[in-house]
Amino acid sequence: xxxxxxxxxxxxxxxxxxxxxxxxxxxxxxxxxxxxxxxxxxxxxxxxxxxxxxxxxxxxxxxxxxxxxxxxxxxxxxxxxxxxxxxxxxxxxxxxxxxxxxxxxxxxxxxxxxxxxxxxxxxxxxxxxxxxxxxxxxxxxxxxxxxxxxxxxxxxxxxxxxxxxxxxxxxxxxxxxxxxxxxxxxxxxxxxxxxxxxxxxxxxxxxxxxxxxxxxxxxxxxxxxxxxxxxxxxxxxxxxxxxxxxxxxxxxxxxxxxxxxxxxxxxxxxxxxxxxxxxxxxxxxxxxxxxxxxxxxxxxxxxxxxxxxxxxxxxxxxxxxxxxxxxxxxxxxxxxxxxxxxxxxxxxxxxxxxxxxxxxxxxxxxxxxxxxxxxxxxxxxxxxxxxxxxxxxxxxxxxxxxxxxxxxxxxxxxxxxxxxxxxxxxxxxxxxxxxxxxxxxxxxxxxxxxxxxxxxxxxxxxxxxxxxxxxxxxxxxxxxxxxxxxxxxxxxxxxxxxxxx
Amino acid sequence: xxxxxxxxxxxxxxxxxxxxxxxxxxxxxxxxxxxxxxxxxxxxxxxxxxxxxxxxxxxxxxxxxxxxxxxxxxxxxxxxxxxxxxxxxxxxxxxxxxxxxxxxxxxxxxxxxxxxxxxxxxxxxxxxxxxxxxxxxxxxxxxxxxxxxxxxxxxxxxxxxxxxxxxxxxxxxxxxxxxxxxxxxxxxxxxxxxxxxxxxxxxxxxxxxxxxxxxxxxxxxxxxxxxxxxxxxxxxxxxxxxxxxxxxxxxxxxxxxxxxxxxxxxxxxxxxxxxxxxxxxxxxxxxxxxxxxxxxxxxxxxxxxxxxxxxxxxxxxxxxxxxxxxxxxxxxxxxxxxxxxxxxxxxxxxxxxxxxxxxxxxxxxxxxxxxxxxxxxxxxxxxxxxxxxxxxxxxxxxxxxxxxxxxxxxxxxxxxxxxxxxxxxxxxxxxxxxxxxxxxxxxxxxxxxxxxxxxxxxxxxxxxxxxxxxxxxxxxxxxxxxxxxxxxxx
Numbered sequence: 001x002x003x004x005x006x007x008x009x010x011x012x013x014x015x016x017x018x019x020x021x022x023x024x025x026x027x028x029x030x031x032x033x034x035x036x037x038x039x040x041x042x043x044x045x046x047x048x049x050x051x052x053x054x055x056x057x058x059x060x061x062x063x064x065x066x067x068x069x070x071x072x073x074x075x076x077x078x079x080x081x082x083x084x085x086x087x088x089x090x091x092x093x094x095x096x097x098x099x100x101x102x103x104x105x106x107x108x109x110x111x112x113x114x115x116x117x118x119x120x121x122x123x124x125x126x127x128x129x130x131x132x133x134x135x136x137x138x139x140x141x142x143x144x145x146x147x148x149x150x151x152x153x154x155x156x157x158x159x160x161x162x163x164x165x166x167x168x169x170x171x172x173x174x175x176x177x178x179x180x181x182x183x184x185x186x187x188x189x190x191x192x193x194x195x196x197x198x199x200x201x202x203x204x205x206x207x208x209x210x211x212x213x214x215x216x217x218x219x220x221x222x223x224x225x226x227x228x229x230x231x232x233x234x235x236x237x238x239x240x241x242x243x244x245x246x247x248x249x250x251x252x253x254x255x256x257x258x259x260x261x262x263x264x265x266x267x268x269x270x271x272x273x274x275x276x277x278x279x280x281x282x283x284x285x286x287x288x289x290x291x292x293x294x295x296x297x298x299x300x301x302x303x304x305x306x307x308x309x310x311x312x313x314x315x316x317x318x319x320x321x322x323x324x325x326x327x328x329x330x331x332x333x334x335x336x337x338x339x340x341x342x343x344x345x346x347x348x349x350x351x352x353x354x355x356x357x358x359x360x361x362x363x364x365x366x367x368x369x370x371x372x373x374x375x376x377x378x379x380x381x382x383x384x385x386x387x388x389x390x391x392x393x394x395x396x397x398x399x400x401x402x403x404x405x406x407x408x409x410x411x412x413x414x415x416x417x418x419x420x421x422x423x424x425x426x427x428x429x430x431x432x433x434x435x436x437x438x439x440x441x442x443x444x445x446x447x448x449x450x451x452x453x454x455x456x457x458x459x460x461x462x463x464x465x466x467x468x469x470x471x472x473x474x475x476x477x478x479x480x481x482x483x484x485x486x487x488x489x490x491x492x493x494x495x496x497x498x499x500x501x
Numbered sequence: 502x503x504x505x506x507x508x509x510x511x512x513x514x515x516x517x518x519x520x521x522x523x524x525x526x527x528x529x530x531x532x533x534x535x536x537x538x539x540x541x542x543x544x545x546x547x548x549x550x551x552x553x554x555x556x557x558x559x560x561x562x563x564x565x566x567x568x569x570x571x572x573x574x575x576x577x578x579x580x581x582x583x584x585x586x587x588x589x590x591x592x593x594x595x596x597x598x599x600x601x602x603x604x605x606x607x608x609x610x611x612x613x614x615x616x617x618x619x620x621x622x623x624x625x626x627x628x629x630x631x632x633x634x635x636x637x638x639x640x641x642x643x644x645x646x647x648x649x650x651x652x653x654x655x656x657x658x659x660x661x662x663x664x665x666x667x668x669x670x671x672x673x674x675x676x677x678x679x680x681x682x683x684x685x686x687x688x689x690x691x692x693x694x695x696x697x698x699x700x701x702x703x704x705x706x707x708x709x710x711x712x713x714x715x716x717x718x719x720x721x722x723x724x725x726x727x728x729x730x731x732x733x734x735x736x737x738x739x740x741x742x743x744x745x746x747x748x749x750x751x752x753x754x755x756x757x758x759x760x761x762x763x764x765x766x767x768x769x770x771x772x773x774x775x776x777x778x779x780x781x782x783x784x785x786x787x788x789x790x791x792x793x794x795x796x797x798x799x800x801x802x803x804x805x806x807x808x809x810x811x812x813x814x815x816x817x818x819x820x821x822x823x824x825x826x827x828x829x830x831x832x833x834x835x836x837x838x839x840x841x842x843x844x845x846x847x848x849x850x851x852x853x854x855x856x857x858x859x860x861x862x863x864x865x866x867x868x869x870x871x872x873x874x875x876x877x878x879x880x881x882x883x884x885x886x887x888x889x890x891x892x893x894x895x896x897x898x899x900x901x902x903x904x905x906x907x908x909x910x911x912x913x914x915x916x917x918x919x920x921x922x923x924x925x926x927x928x929x930x931x932x933x934x935x936x937x938x939x940x941x942x943x944x945x946x947x948x949x950x951x952x953x954x955x956x957x958x959x960x961x962x963x964x965x966x967x968x969x970x971x972x973x974x975x976x977x978x979x980x981x982x983x984x985x986x987x988x989x990x991x
Contacts (some may be wrong), residue, residue: 033591126788226782337568337569338571365664380612400641400642400645401638401641402638410567410678410682411676413679413682414567414572414682414686415568416682417659417682418568418686419682422686424683427679427682431678432672432675434675435668435671435672435675438668438671439664445649446660449612449649449652450652450653483565484563484566487566488566493569
């Protein structure tokens with residue numbers, strides 16, 4: 001590749017990524033050379049400003065014709081744009097929470113937190129835009145490796161160390177699965193480029209490649225299930241969520257999970273709809289849906305029932321986040337015209353309600369140095385507005401009307417029942433487990449409203465986390481009452497047919 | 502044109518806003534709380550006047566657009582005679598319940614009223630929504646405040662009752678949501694009028710789907726009504742929830758079940774409903790008799806009235822199952838009449854409990870001597886409940902059975918047993934409390950105060966009014982019946 005080709009690329013397509021990259025580099029260098037006395041919290045605000053700029057670039061790209069650069073390995077289309085918006089907003093809110101995070105000297109290397117977050121975000125954005133298995137995997141590993149370190153940033157806490165260790169080992173295994181599956185795809189088609197693969201794969205005669213392709217599908221999906229924490233790779237989530245510092249937990253449960261869904265959609269939808277399925281006139285993706293739907297069902301049941309037993313609020317939310325990953329697989333299984341809309345909207349809703357809830361959890365657990373759900377006792381009588389916001393988040397997570405979570409669930413249901421064949425059983429499992437989830441979400445609310453509070457020490461609310469909380473609460477309500485604001489924007493601005501080659 | 506319906510539904514918001522910035526001083530909170538329920542009451546009277554003045558009250562705005570215009574859910578409100586009457590019932594009972602709460606709720610009155618006003622928004626919305634999605638939203642909005650009202654301010658086993666309420670009703674609404682989503686996905690609309698038209702004409706929706714939908718409706722609203730195997734939560738709520746909340750619960754929330762069955766079950770899936778009518782009649786019979794027999798063996802006043810509610814809701818089912826004008830009218834009458842009677846009964850139970858700190862039948866007795874007025878009202882309410890002519894209970898039972906004798910004489914004949922049982926268990930419980938042996942332990946007991954007289958007298962007046970002049974209801978109801986009857990080929 002000579003200089004001329006390099007310069008001929010439309011580099012502005014990568015402006016958001018470059019912004020994040022520059023911020024990450026600058027932060028790491030400044031952290032290295034700057035005086036130790038300089039408050040590293042400034043890094044957080046600096047990073048937040050950087051994400052703001054990246055968001056600005058991203059919004060200016062909306063409506064851009066689908067295009068690829070770097071020898072067709074990097075792609076800008078409606079799919080990548082729409083999901084990158086979620087990733088950036090999520091990371092921005094995490095950063096705001098991080099600025100306010102105080103953990104009694106446990107977070108020794110505060111600067112690290114900010115630039116690792118940036119590099120993880122960069123990996124997630126690469127995943128959204130990649131059009132090649134290699135780029136995709138590099139993005140995935142950039143995200144994963146940054147997250148492994150992030151999980152261990154509470155260096156003196158044994159829990160945090162345990163979390164990081166578990167995360168590394170589980171992550172390594174799952175990456176191996178994914179890579180193994182991808183290698184079959186490469187072996188069968190002779191290319192790592194998704195566009196080439198989707199062309200080649202339809203030529204494979206069923207008697208030659210069907211078994212291998214099915215194995216490839218299962219291995220890839222199972223490996224990627226780790227990132228979205230669904231069965232069979234969900235067991236890391238509770239331990240890691242519990243051990244990691246709260247902003248990192250949020251990052252894992254929202255940004256990293258969104259990136260996981262992005263990569264699943266990108267790989268599976270670029271490759272498998274074009275392969276011959278197990279029966280005539282079906283695609284392999286359709287044949288494999290039964291497999292995913294069983295996993296989704298088990299995920300929802302496992303997540304929601306085990307959550308019932310939890311007293312630790314972070315573990316509880318870990319199981320809740322497993323359950324939500326299960327819900328998010330339902331539109332994928334249904335595979336109707338509404339799939340992207342359902343998944344995107346639910347991810348947006350999930351982003352708001354989950355980050356919001358964790359923001360409240362962060363304030364409360366720092367206040368009382370505990371993570372037991374009893375820290376919420378009597379919150380309504382101490383900080384009524386915070387209790388009201390937490391109620392909004394919990395109701396939204398439980399899918400009660402008036403909140404974003406309800407519209408998201410309704411959207412998923414309509415899609416699942418509108419598709420052919422209608423996914424009645426999966427919808428019923430989703431609804432049934434949602435009712436189970438009422439127990440633990442309302443349990444937290446019962447603490448806030450029905451129990452007397454143990455202490456009267458005023459609760460300190462730092463700026464960053466408060467901004468995140470209020471933003472999420474406003475967003476949850478707006479998406480719940482006037483979902484048209486976002487749905488119309490989504491429907492008019494993004495044409496997902498662009499995703500296919 | 503004024504959008505009176507929207508204004509009415511969300512008028513409790515004004516109270517919520519004022520309360521949330523106001524000081525927590527008890528007197529001001531009580532006053533704001535009660536006044537905040539008077540506002541929707543006044544607005545509902547305006548709506549009543551508009552309705553009879555022939556004004557067009559319907560509202561429709563575009564709202565949510567799923568799947569790029571494939572699925573359009575609108576904000577659509579409208580009323581017919583039946584829902585108008587239920588709205589009036591809601592606003593009246595809410596105001597009375599608020600005044601009871603102001604007197605009886607000891608702690609956290611401000612939080613209580615905040616939840617209570619949200620509950621009222623939900624109830625008003627349920628009866629006004631013309632769109633299944635909107636209906637569901639309001640339906641669920643009633644769920645959350647009820648959970649807290651029961652769990653925070655109830656009696657001993659309040660939290661258990663709250664969870665039991667939450668899970669049963671959660672399951673009911675889960676079924677409802679799947680059903681509504683399925684209807685939406687199959688027909689592309691959730692507007693109730695459009696659905697009626699589609700179900701009446703189009704062949705696009707398969708027979709199996711219609712039967713499935715009808716049964717799903719029966720279960721979902723059966724939880725709410727409640728139909729017998731699904732009733733345990735309701736008894737628990739009646740016994741352990743605070744009295745002011747039970748007034749709302751027995752008086753209005755249970756009626757959502759009847760409203761849903763009549764409006765959606767009968768209105769949208771009339772043909773399928775007709776085919777399972779005998780089954781529904783049998784369910785009604787079971788409700789009637791089971792409730793009556795269990796009410797007979799309870800030894801606590803609140804449980805007696807709880808099972809009595811189960812029994813009386815059986816009559817609603819029987820009336821609906823008759824599938825003729827008299828039967829349905831009876832069912833609707835019973836819905837309204839029981840709402841008033843149950844509210845009055847529980848109001849009195851609340852007052853008795855406040856004075857004596859017990860509702861055990863064995864520790865109550867001779868109230869007629871100590872509290873003559875309270876005992877008098879209790880007797881009157883009991884008479885209304887057992888269907889004494891001249892009271893609203895009589896009209897509704899009479900019409901429901903009249904209708905049923907026409908179509909299913911055998912079931913009706915067995916059902917009359919239930920009416921006899923009603924007289925037996927009501928008299929056993931109430932006579933024991935009012936006359937019976939005077940219990941000496943209660944000292945310093947005082948009769949109804951003037952403030953307490955107002956809600957009791959108002960409710961009793963309405964009960965008697967409907968009893969001697971039923972036209973006051975049929976006058977409003979007529980239009981609804983005309984719209985339901987063609988749907989069932991009657």
